[in-house]
Amino acid sequence: MPTTYLEAIREGLWEEMERDPDVFLIGEDIGVYGGAFKVTAGFIEHFGARRVVDTPISESGIVGAAIGAGLMGLRPVAEMQFADFISCGFDQIVNFAAKCRYRWNAAVPMVVRAPSGGGIHGGPFHSQNPEMWFVKTPGLKVICPATAYDAKGLIKSAVRDNDPVIFFEHKALYRRIKEDLPAEEFTVPIGKARVARQGRDLSIITYGAMVWVALEAAETLAAEGIEVEVIDLRTLLPLDRDTVCESVKKTAKVLLLHEDTRTAGMAGELAITITETVFEHLDAPIVRVTAPDTPVPFSPPLEEAFLPNAAKVIEKARWLHRY
Amino acid sequence: MPAYPAPDLVRLYRALRLIRRSEEEIARIYPTDKIKSPVHLSIGQEAVSVGVCDALRADDFVSPTYRCHAAYLAKGGDLKAMFAELYGKASGCARGRGGSMHMIGLDHNIIGASAVVGTTVPVALGYALALKREGKGRVVALFLGDGATEEGVFYESLNFASLHRLPALFVCENNFYAIHAPLAKRWATARLCERVATFGIPAHMIPQSDVLEIRSKAAECLEAIRAGAGPAFLECHTYRWREHVGPGEDYDFGYRNRDELRPWQDKDAVSTLGASLDPGERARVDAAVEAEIAAAIEAAEQAEWPDTRELHNYVYAD
Numbered sequence: 001m002p003t004t005y006l007e008a009i010r011e012g013l014w015e016e017m018e019r020d021p022d023v024f025l026i027g028e029d030i031g032v033y034g035g036a037f038k039v040t041a042g043f044i045e046h047f048g049a050r051r052v053v054d055t056p057i058s059e060s061g062i063v064g065a066a067i068g069a070g071l072m073g074l075r076p077v078a079e080m081q082f083a084d085f086i087s088c089g090f091d092q093i094v095n096f097a098a099k100c101r102y103r104w105n106a107a108v109p110m111v112v113r114a115p116s117g118g119g120i121h122g123g124p125f126h127s128q129n130p131e132m133w134f135v136k137t138p139g140l141k142v143i144c145p146a147t148a149y150d151a152k153g154l155i156k157s158a159v160r161d162n163d164p165v166i167f168f169e170h171k172a173l174y175r176r177i178k179e180d181l182p183a184e185e186f187t188v189p190i191g192k193a194r195v196a197r198q199g200r201d202l203s204i205i206t207y208g209a210m211v212w213v214a215l216e217a218a219e220t221l222a223a224e225g226i227e228v229e230v231i232d233l234r235t236l237l238p239l240d241r242d243t244v245c246e247s248v249k250k251t252a253k254v255l256l257l258h259e260d261t262r263t264a265g266m267a268g269e270l271a272i273t274i275t276e277t278v279f280e281h282l283d284a285p286i287v288r289v290t291a292p293d294t295p296v297p298f299s300p301p302l303e304e305a306f307l308p309n310a311a312k313v314i315e316k317a318r319w320l321h322r323y
Numbered sequence: 324m325p326a327y328p329a330p331d332l333v334r335l336y337r338a339l340r341l342i343r344r345s346e347e348e349i350a351r352i353y354p355t356d357k358i359k360s361p362v363h364l365s366i367g368q369e370a371v372s373v374g375v376c377d378a379l380r381a382d383d384f385v386s387p388t389y390r391c392h393a394a395y396l397a398k399g400g401d402l403k404a405m406f407a408e409l410y411g412k413a414s415g416c417a418r419g420r421g422g423s424m425h426m427i428g429l430d431h432n433i434i435g436a437s438a439v440v441g442t443t444v445p446v447a448l449g450y451a452l453a454l455k456r457e458g459k460g461r462v463v464a465l466f467l468g469d470g471a472t473e474e475g476v477f478y479e480s481l482n483f484a485s486l487h488r489l490p491a492l493f494v495c496e497n498n499f500y501a502i503h504a505p506l507a508k509r510w511a512t513a514r515l516c517e518r519v520a521t522f523g524i525p526a527h528m529i530p531q532s533d534v535l536e537i538r539s540k541a542a543e544c545l546e547a548i549r550a551g552a553g554p555a556f557l558e559c560h561t562y563r564w565r566e567h568v569g570p571g572e573d574y575d576f577g578y579r580n581r582d583e584l585r586p587w588q589d590k591d592a593v594s595t596l597g598a599s600l601d602p603g604e605r606a607r608v609d610a611a612v613e614a615e616i617a618a619a620i621e622a623a624e625q626a627e628w629p630d631t632r633e634l635h636n637y638v639y640a641d
Contacts (some may be wrong), residue, residue: 050456056486058479061445072433074456076449095439096446102637104422119469123509138638162640215596238639 002178005145008152009169010039013077015185016159020075023159024051026066027079027113036081037115037174037309059088063112067097067164070110075159082214083116084125085169090133097164098139111158111165116144117209117259118291118307119172123298129260129291130210134166135269136239141165141190142237146211149177150234153188161190167255172210177212191235193243199229202253202320205244207233210257210308216315227320235308236266244270245278253320259308262290284323289316331377336600337508337608338373338587339593342393345402345616349392354588357425357624359411360422363415365393367564370490370592371496372397375464375557378545384432384454386465388496391436394466406619412626419629420637434463440468440501441474441489444493446481451489451554460549464492464541470501472515481522481554488553492544493524495556498563503578519556526556534592562587 017023024047024189026042031054033189034041044052055062060081080086084286086093093112100106118127134142141163151169158165172196190315196211204214211232218228231247233240248254254274256267267288274286297303346364353362365372368390376385376397395405401416408415409423417425417435427435434450437443447465452463471477472495484491495515499506499573506513514525525544528536537559544555564584566573576580597605 006524047552053452053487056479056482058476058483060476061448061479063440064445064480065449065452068446068451069453070449071446072450072453074453082636091439091442092445095441101639103417103425104427104429105418105637106427106429106435107640141639275604293416 003148003181004038005151005177006039006174007147008181009155012152012155013040013159014043016156017043017051019149022073023075023077023081024053025077026053026055026062028055028056028057028062028081031077037171040079048213058289059085060092060180063089063092063097066110066112067092067100067108070108071100071106075109077113077159080114081111082126082193083114083130084128086112086114086130090147093134093140093164094137099138101163102139103289105164108164111155111164111167113167113169116168117170117172118296118303119209121298121300121303122171124295127296129168129258131168131236132260132265132306134264139163140237141235142168143190143235144168144170144208145234146173146208146232146295149181150188150194152181153186154190154234156187160187165190168208172209191238191240193240194232194234195229195233195247196232197228197230199227199251201227201251202230202255202317203231203247203251204255204257204313204317205231205233205247206257207236207266208259208315210259213308213310213313214257215233216264220310220314221317226317228317239269239273241273241277244273248274248278249281252281253323254282255284255313255317255320256286256288257308257313258290260291261293262288263293265290287316287320289313331515332596332600333604333608335373335538336596336605337612338377338397339534340368340397340487340608340612341402341615342372343593344612345396347393348616348620350565352535352620353570358409360409361568362423362570363390363568364570365390365566367587367591368496368498368533368561369393370537371494371559371561372466372530373592374534375492375494375541377462378538378541380441381464382432383461384434384447384450384463386434386443386463387426387436388466388468388471389436389438389440389467391424391426393424393435395428395433397409398428398433398544399431400426400433402615403622403633404428406623410623411628412623412627413629414622414626423444428460441471441476444471444480445476445483448484448489448491451484452487454490455487460622462492462545464494464549466494466496468501469495469497469499469506473501473509481519481524483513484554485522485524489550489554490548491554492541492548493556494553495558496561497558498561500563500567500579502567503576505578515558516556524554524556526558528558528560530560531590532559532561532592532598533590564588
């Protein structure tokens with residue numbers, strides 16, 4: 001039976017809590033209610049209130065407590081109800097957690113789970129992709145899985161990691177993406193990208209929900225004789241530069257794609273990385289498809305206009321192929 | 324007030340004297356620019372750290388504010404590692420990566436101090452959460468200033484600590500100024516203990532900065548906390564004698580007046596407790612303290628700078 005992206009995260013957390021008694025969950029409404037998206041439904045009944053800690057609406061307090069418990073050797077997994085609310089815990093993450101090791105060689109083995117992304121008509125404060133706030137912060141790791149397999153394997157790796165990890169779960173993928181997962185236990189390494197589709201003509205480098213948009217576009221383009229390679233970054237920090245550059249060497253043309261807004265998005269970092277490393281292999285300017293530099297609108301036609309989609313990618317890819 | 328046998332008074336005096344003299348030495352050295360870090364001195368405020376930390380067990384934790392030298396030393400933090408940190412040397416307690424505001428001493432259960440006002444409060448409660456799970460009766464004494472009570476996270480933390488009956492002793496060092504702004508310009512009312520009490524947390528104000536009263540009240544609170552009563556709160560009035568940041572005085576800055584200082588100097592814990600000791604005993608303590616500080620300064624001056632090849636180390640575990 002196929003497993004959804006949401007169920008995959010849930011299974012990963014469950015297995016890690018069974019494996020290691022130091023792992024515990026902390027967040028708003030994660031106990032009896034099971035969290036806003038039901039990722040932790042059933043956990044409190046099985047693991048008890050000592051390991052599934054419901055909190056007040058206090059993001060700074062939640063992250064702070066997770067940091068302290070992590071410094072004491074526990075392995076907290078803090079849930080932000082929506083990634084947008086992480087701003088209330090921002091100082092604790094970027095000033096405190098990210099710099100503990102550098103200041104004191106002290107481990108903060110904490111995961112902050114952050115349901116992010118648009119396409120659910122959530123409006124400006126329930127739809128953002130705030131990953132770049134954290135990619136700019138040395139000391140953090142930032143993960144954005146696209147598949148159920150990666151969501152499970154990466155949440156397990158995140159729990160075991162000895163550095164603070166921000167784990168972005170794309171809300172639009174929660175119940176839309178399903179796949180058969182191996183029966184045996186597995187993890188996915190942090191910091192390794194994945195070739196989601198092989199191709200020779202151009203590379204689309206992307207992550208999160210946009211992996212599926214890239215694959216949809218690649219299908220259409222294949223029918224036109226354009227073979228697209230799709231790179232799914234999976235982890236944004238640390239960035240897997242090798243996989244990115246290998247793909248560029250192979251295809252010589254690059255389209256960068258993200259759902260995050262345009263200015264200072266991941267595309268900028270990827271473009272300079274490629275330019276610094278494999279410029280001689282490029283046969284065309286690097287191009288990007290992103291959301292525009294606006295907040296995320298609520299109204300369905302506006303949100304549809306805001307989000308990148310296959311049609312926008314196809315149009316840009318055709319231009320790039322002709323170049 | 325319980326009577327203290329002589330050895331306790333000597334111990335308290337030694338701790339007070341060590342902090343006072345260490346910071347006076349910091350101030351003396353500062354103009355030479357050998358101490359590279361900005362410094363927030365606790366001179367005048369020592370009694371709070373010493374009174375509270377003396378009541379703690381060695382296996383309890385303390386979480387200092389960014390004005391952290393006093394709590395760090397009162398909990399037994401290594402003096403050489405502190406001076407080396409102030410000098411930015413590799414042997415500093417944060418390897419020269421933190422400076423004055425980021426002292427840490429994990430071998431004495433001193434949680435790392437941090438420079439953003441109020442940020443250590445929820446982190447200390449994370450320690451308390453872990454200590455509650457551990458169930459050995461250990462406690463975190465978490466220090467904060469009056470300014471930190473203005474941060475939203477302070478109220479998040481009071482609520483969370485009380486809700487989960489965490490083993491935490493909040494110690495508010497109320498020195499009446501946040502940087503240079505007086506309480507009257509910052510607080511709608513001065514009734515801090517009443518505000519805290521509404522969270523179901525027993526709150527006590529100690530207005531005279533008497534080190535024995537602070538110690539006694541802290542010990543009483545700690546006993547209840549260890550028995551599972553949940554957090555307690557101390558508001559200790561105190562006074563910062565020097566400028567907010569830096570080695571000097573600031574009574575000519577226009578925001579406060581030297582007349583405010585005198586009553587605090589009259590009841591200064593270092594001199595009053597010192598005067599109550601046998602003069603010979605006091606002289607022995609003073610000499611030992613001077614020797615310890617001189618050795619720490621000498622070690623810091625001789626210590627190596629961090630190797631710049633280490634710049635990229637300690638960002639991640641691997």
